[in-house]
Amino acid sequence: MAEPNRIWGDTCSKSDIVINQGPTAPLPSGIPTYTVEIMNLCVSGCNIAGIHLTCGWFSSARLINPKVFKRLRYNDCLVNDGKPLINGGTISFQYANTFLYPLSVSSVVCT
Secondary structure, three states: OOOOOOOOOOOOOHHHEEEEEEEEOOOOOOOOEEEEEEEEOOOOOOOEEEEEEEOOOOOOOOOOOOOOEEEEEOOEEEEHHHOOEOOOOEEEEEEEOOOOOOOEEEEEEEO
């Protein structure tokens, strides 16, 4: 595994956040659902806050707790209400839409 690119002195980088998502059982209405897991895999034991994802016009037919995940504006979604995701921690949610949204980390804050 390659060492993530780090700026000298940084304790973490956006490559320390790993996103996995995959299909789950559809809603009774037949709308596909997906489970998303967002993990802090920082090797230096860091907590990471202010996790923003590129997410397009993300929307869901299933309500998502906005403290877990919310779209702020086009292509900007906030994870965990901006609070730190502890080292080794995972936050997950499910959404329902006719297609899977590509999600990737756009910015983080090392804490």
